[in-house]
Amino acid sequence: MGRPVLKMIIEVDTRWNSTFNMLERLYQLREPVGAALASLKTDITPPTALEYEAVRDALDVLGPFRQATVELSGEKRVSASKVKSSLFMLNHAVTSKLEGLNSNLTKQLGDSLVRRVREQAVHLESISVMTMPTLLDPRFKKLGFLSQGKLQEAVSRLKSECATVIRSSGLQSASTNTPPAQLPASSEAGQSTNNSK
Structure with missing residues (x-):
């Protein structure tokens, strides 16, 4: 049919x-597949126009998941902040396609x-190990949260942890800056007489 030769997946x-990939290739080759099935002696019924429409819609809905999979699997080390933000973006992308x-x-x-996606995002928003990296990542910050309540909890937890670190570092610096205690005058005099002998 004057097209590049492609194999089915x-x-x-x-x-x-x-x-x-299989559905994408089937949709891409729907006309040659229909022609081949019509010319062959086979029991396989060619997909109908409604079925191809469903395949096209399914590809549209699953496309963001494929992009997220390629994005996350292409990295040697995936940061925790990217996991939550990917769920947030998947939620937005699929919700906008539903209409x-x-x-x-x-x-x-x-x-x-x-x-x-929302169930997973809500579950991850309850785990501090996942919310802190998202909040601290300059690419995402507050944008990586579905729930404003969970966002406020994460911000409060971060402020609390920062205050604890500042207090403990303040106590350590105060103890290192304190001059050594001076000896009483009588012991200093005794040391100077011992040194003179």
Whole structure:
């Protein structure tokens, strides 16, 4: 059909993005696939226009997840701040796509994904180890939080920890700046007479 020769992609159970790649290739080659299935003697029924529309919508909903997967897996060390902010961005991206979906099946998929992302984000917002890096990362700061309540908790916890560090460093510096205690005058006189002998 005058197109580049591309092979179909088969999904691998252990890699979710292989399912995305399979659907993407199927949608990309829908016309050649339809022509091939029509000319071959096979029991396989070609996908309908509604099914292709559902595939297109599913790719649209899953696209942000693929981008996040590529982004996070492409780094040797993923910072904790990027995990929460990725969930926040996934929530925003998928929520904004839900209104434009035509297929009920993909609307259910999108709703389910948004619910799971929010559950994970709320869970991570309760863990100090995950909230502090997000709050301290200059790229994200307060933008990486879904809940304003959890944001305020994280800010209060950070202020409290900073105050504790400042107090403890103030006590240490005060103890190192204190001059050594002076000896009483009688002992100084005794030392000077001992030194003169």
